Amino acid sequence: MEVTNRLWARGFWRAGIRPGDTVMQAFGLSMFLAGVPIVRALESMGVRVIPCGAEAGSERLLKLIWWTRPRALLCTPSYAEYLIDVAPKILGKDVGDLGIEIICCAGEPGAGLPELRRKIEESYGARLYDMLGGAHGILNISCDAPEYQGMHVLGDDFSISYDLVDPETKAPIPLVDGAIGERVKTSLEWEAQPPVRYSVGDIYQIFTEPCMCGQPGPRIKVLGRIDDLLIVKGVKVYPAAVKNVIESFAPRTTGELRIVLNEPGPRVSPPLKLRVEYRSGLEKDAVEMLRQDLIEALHRRLRVRPKVDMVPEGTFERTRHKTKLIEYHPE
Known part of the structure; x- marks a missing residue:
């Protein structure tokens, strides 16, 4: 729990979330990575978290957002896009009227797609961040660069999260800028079922050249899954x-x-x-x-x-x- 809390805190701090902020948790609360563990991590940061969860339904979620005026919204990109369509029907207001400044998305590749990013950011008037990880000492988040640069790796002290292998032969792929392959991960500090060169089937692209945002270190982009290819x-x-x-x-x-x-x-x-x-x-x-x-x-x-x-x-x-x-x- 300590490792998970520290890594989520690193990511949310990068996104601009600070102690005392109000944050709407709209991921499914039953999710292993992005459910209650996120609530716990935000509370440990001193954030006022509203654990509504996607299970509550869109009407209750939107009304809670309108009543509590959270600064940040956490949800999948599909849900953020869905709320754009249903908010006028439920509230009689556009999502841009809700006062949300920060949106952190995870769970699927949508937040890294240029057109969808533009649609969400323009509709809400908020900054969108793409996140990945939460367990096994892994956490990645996108930055404030004008164009999407992938997600910065924040958990190098807890895991090896961006080894690449060929999806068919499983042979190692050199980690050069722009390399693409199946990601395998190894946890360095995780006592419960630690993964060692384990794959969940994601296809990554790795960037090793400096990011235009000025932040150091490697970045990753999720291109899809082996079973989606x-x-x-x-x-x-x-x-x-x-x-x-x-x-x-x-x-x-x-x-x-x-x-x-x-x-x-x-x-x-x-x-x-x-x-x-x-x-x-x-x-x-x-x-x-x-x-x-x-x-x-x-x-x-x-x-x-x-x-x-x-x-x-x-x-x-x-x-x-x-x-x-x-x-x-x-x-």
């Missing part, structure tokens, strides 16, 4: 990267999409099939033009030419949980 005609495609391209076409798109697979990956028989929501109000010709623009952008940026079906806004259910981008439709 898709291979289309030899090209590796991560769902999070596809979502980032779709988000870049807002407001013509809602940012919502699904990748449709006929069988489990990673290998996908071309073309890659996508269903993408277009914003209501677009005329038929404009929807077709958007479809063509998406195909060209995905080909240019990800080197795949997908089959894109456009569906109207509201087709996909919004959720406060992690968004599942892949659907399986066996033929």
Whole structure:
């Protein structure tokens, strides 16, 4: 508990959270890493934490935010995006009226995607931080650089958290700037089930060159998971990267999409099939033009030419949980 409290405190301090601040804890309280352990860590910092949790539901959460006026919000990026849509319906106010200055996200790669970062920061009028870790002596957080630079490693004194191996052969990958591979971790000070060169299936990119923010040390970026990786005609495609391209076409798109697979990956028989929501109000010709623009952008940026079906806004259910981008439709 002491190690966990110290590491979370390092991350939250980097984000600007200080003793006496009010913070809304909107991760699921039942989560092993980001639930009660975060509440405990914030209390140890002297923070006034409101342990509402995602389980309370969006209506109760938003009303508590309005009544208590927290300076910081902690939640998954999917939930932060979801609240943008539902706040006007529940409160009659935009999330930008809630007074939130800091948002710390974890649990999925969304906070590192440029278009989603821009959407969340502009909607709330807050600074968004991407976080990862919480157990086994590991904690990483993004910085205040104008463009996302990955997450700074804050737990080098407690763990070795960014060793890389080849996902298929498990051979070590040299830790040079820009290296990509499957992350394996080793805890140096963790008595309960300490991991030794253990993998949870994440694909990392490592940066060793100095960050433009001035903070020293290595940085990591989560590209996806081994079980999310898709291979289309030899090209590796991560769902999070596809979502980032779709988000870049807002407001013509809602940012919502699904990748449709006929069988489990990673290998996908071309073309890659996508269903993408277009914003209501677009005329038929404009929807077709958007479809063509998406195909060209995905080909240019990800080197795949997908089959894109456009569906109207509201087709996909919004959720406060992690968004599942892949659907399986066996033929």
